Amino acid sequence: MATKKPQAQSNVSAEELKGYYRDMLLIRRFEEKAGQLYGMGLIGGFCHLYIGQEAVVVGLEAATKEGDKRITSYRDHGHMLACGMDPGGVMAELTGRIGGLSKGKGGSMHMFSKEKHFYGGHGIVGAQVPLGAGLAFADKYLGNDNVSFAYFGDGAANQGQVYETFNMAALWKLPVIFVIENNQYAMGTAQRRSTSTPDLWTRGAAFGIPGEAVDGMDVLAVKAASEKAVAHCRAGEGPYILEVKTYRYRGHSMSDPAKYRTREEVQKMREERDCIEQVRDLLLSGKHATEEDLKSIDKEIKEIVNKAADFAKESPEPSVEELWTDIYA
């Protein structure tokens, strides 16, 4: 069923649209809860929330199939939820408990799932880019048609290893989609202060990698771009770059007061561009869902998140023996 927005793709059904609404809402409510638990001292260390950027992963995941791989930075909770990893396992990892996806040994920045083909969760800015190309290298070597998504930010886009990877990915025609989540701030440094050219998607041109900019607040636009990029990779045409223009509402991490931008700037984005509100409007104005339908989704999400938080609080800390396990296979 068609939606009415001009940029929306006609192949999106009402059910799919509701699904995206649900997935984005799960990430937002989950992250809000994580922020709350951090404030209560239940989550420690670094905790980077994804609030505001939900349409990026949900839109990209909409074009994936079983076997496709994903890897990202430390701002990774949204990616894990979007690819179907258990919210309880993610939250329990945030609280450092044995029920966490890494048995409490990875924390917010380091989670993995072999089952869901999620390869972390990396704390060194830019490191996930060659690693993601390596996942694609493995698939190409093994002769399947899987695609790998290497997510990184506008900050990582200035790392040298990104360009080493662009070169090899293009040279070897690796099936990898480089997703630049441009949320406009590399920690506290605005893009204009750190980056010589504004259009990051053009940076593949020197290597012959096609790319495009995408409105990252519009999940349908992201989905359409993802489908195009995936088709390119599956056809054996090599890598593709998507610069997804997005915005994070919270600070870089929980301890960031975000003094580098105005409150008004954030407020304007929330009010005018919010990805969840956009889909909500689409659903209601197109009469694809009623207020009641959405309320019931909200309720379902709330229950999932509360259950995850309860699990994360109740799951015990890892046993002392865990200190010495998983060092060698």
Next chain:
Amino acid sequence: MAIEILMPALSPTMEEGTLAKWLVKEGDTVSAGDILAEIETDKATMEFEAVDEGVIGKILVAAGTEGVKVNTPIATLLAEGESADAAPAPAAAPAAAAPAPVAAAPKAAEAAPVAVQSKASPDWAEGTEMKKQTVREALRDAMAEEMRRDGTVFLMGEEVGEYQGAYKISQGLLDEFGPKRVIDTPITEHGFAGIATGAAFGGLKPIVEFMTFNFAMQAIDHIINSAAKTLYMSGGQMGAPMVFRGPNGAAARVAAQHSQDYAAWYAQIPGLKVVMPYSASDYKGLMKTAIRDPNPVIFLENEILYGKTFEVPVLDNFTIPFGKARIWREGTDVTIVSFGIGMTYALEAADKLAAEGISAEVIDLRTLRPIDYDTVIASVMKTNRCVTVEEGWPVGSIGNHLSATIMERAFDYLDAPVINCTGKDVPMPYAANLEKLALVTTDEVVAAVKKVTYR
């Protein structure tokens, strides 16, 4: 007066080579830049050019001669009007008159690995057929055998394919396994180490060759943060079964940025395994184990050892487990512990000491993570004295670590403090005399042993 054309040094570590082919004959007129001959080093076949013009007088070393020492006269070059019988200028090369193999020392003597080797190695059964092989050949064979055995093993690095390896380690592998499995990379260590680590996450078993470990510093973030830590960070879900290999430590006259021993650096990292072999059989058996190991393995090779010949067992499936030291020589007065090229000094010192009536037990650690502490401790409990030998820097060295362990576990057995013989605490100088001083020497090992034995 006739000019002598001398056997050239064509690489930093070349001491001798094969005069493969003459491209000129006696009586030919040559100009500067003309190719005179093809010379084979252990790494490559190189063309050798004339630097002066003149007429080729006598060819002193016949084509096909092996083991021609650097600086041996190989031909004479006559000035205009000179006779071929003109006496060659300097009297430096007495044997140079005959066109037969001149300075070629008998190969076997040159290759003789060490004077004394302890009783049969525990790594293979007594009576096993042995063959002579260089470290270089043993490494290549190990990789080739494992690549035949497992289709997910591949080799990636700079010049590993078409060039046949910057140090000729991967010679022949491209021909056998093709460009899908022997992959030439651009000169981007950080990038390709990351790609290889990602490929390991994705189910492959990469062997990453660093042209030397000096360049792996560009990639150390992926080696440590990505490869070594992922198994732990993922709660055991996934890791990086792969090998990072290449020459490590000082070669010869390549100065500070190309002469560093990383043994102690990597040995510090939980999640890595670290191998630093000395003999060709250990290179082979330990490389095969490294490739099969489900963890990231740092395999520290040595350029000077590449050309050394040792006995290697002829076995179909020869592997050596990690964490087992080898006792090369048994002794009663002192324990000398070393690894990698340090073994050269340790074994030479043991020979010299034997001549003076001091009996040294020489232990080759072979792997630095895990370390075979038990073998070292048992030996020290027997000899009551210990000297460690390594090329790396003194601060935070493997020797420091062993000293602490010996102190903790065998304090009451020690009759003298443990001495660590190491490289000097300076960047590697270029000048030949200073370079020698910067490295650990056999004499220093001998002196240290005399000190701990109070002789």
